[in-house]
Amino acid sequence: MPEPTSPVLREGLEQLKIPFTADQLIKVRIFLDELERWNRRYGLVARRDPKDRRIDRRRLIVRHVLDSLAAWPTLKALAQRRQVADVGSGAGFPGIPLALFLPDSRFTLLEPSAKKAAFLRNAAILANLENVEVAETRLEEMQRRFDLVVFRAFSPLSRALADLQRILEPNGAIIAYKGKRTRVLEELVDSGLDLKTLEIVAVQVPFLDEERNLVIVPKASSAF
Numbered sequence: 001m002p003e004p005t006s007p008v009l010r011e012g013l014e015q016l017k018i019p020f021t022a023d024q025l026i027k028v029r030i031f032l033d034e035l036e037r038w039n040r041r042y043g044l045v046a047r048r049d050p051k052d053r054r055i056d057r058r059r060l061i062v063r064h065v066l067d068s069l070a071a072w073p074t075l076k077a078l079a080q081r082r083q084v085a086d087v088g089s090g091a092g093f094p095g096i097p098l099a100l101f102l103p104d105s106r107f108t109l110l111e112p113s114a115k116k117a118a119f120l121r122n123a124a125i126l127a128n129l130e131n132v133e134v135a136e137t138r139l140e141e142m143q144r145r146f147d148l149v150v151f152r153a154f155s156p157l158s159r160a161l162a163d164l165q166r167i168l169e170p171n172g173a174i175i176a177y178k179g180k181r182t183r184v185l186e187e188l189v190d191s192g193l194d195l196k197t198l199e200i201v202a203v204q205v206p207f208l209d210e211e212r213n214l215v216i217v218p219k220a221s222s223a224f
Helices: 007-015 022-042 057-069 073-074 095-101 114-126 157-166 181-189
Strands: 083-087 105-110 132-135 144-153 168-178 200-204 212-218
Touching: 007 022, 007 057, 007 157, 022 057, 022 095, 022 114, 083 095, 083 200, 095 105, 095 114, 095 212, 105 114, 114 132, 157 168, 157 181, 157 212, 168 181, 181 200, 181 212
Parallel strands: 083 105, 083 144, 105 132, 144 168
Antiparallel strands: 168 212, 200 212
């Protein structure tokens, strides 16, 4: 199978200093091809023009794949990340891109929607993602524990914090993908968290001139 020609993806990975192989690039292409097919019927990700059934591939790579991977250096540096949960995985972000480039971690994609869970299973099989499994369940129903819990567009921290903390292993952490720092601080004021014990990390998404931040919440930072 020929290597996909995606200079935006290649350059983005290089900017993020993420090492990659031709096989990984092929798997990204397989995943995105499958996402485009399912998106025509189920609308897994928004299109720039709702009347156009196609997805802008460059926009998809920048706003979803590279946005998901902006946290890669932070996750890579963590000592405890063997088992990772992506809560409310939806179309597979950030879980599938992270799983592709963190092959030594195992990712469980939590997705209560049957249609979205079916897509995630199909994409993982087609791209041969052996470190990915799909749990068709709600966060509130999950009984397993994980070293790391990530989410990108799931819920305000204050609304889901108790259950996010509940599925963490001791010394685990939550990493929430967020936008502007001012809005992050507003959200955290209502979260009940001890702001001194968490960390806000600014990240830069290649080719995207928008502010992005990660909120890292260790399990010990609340009473849950």
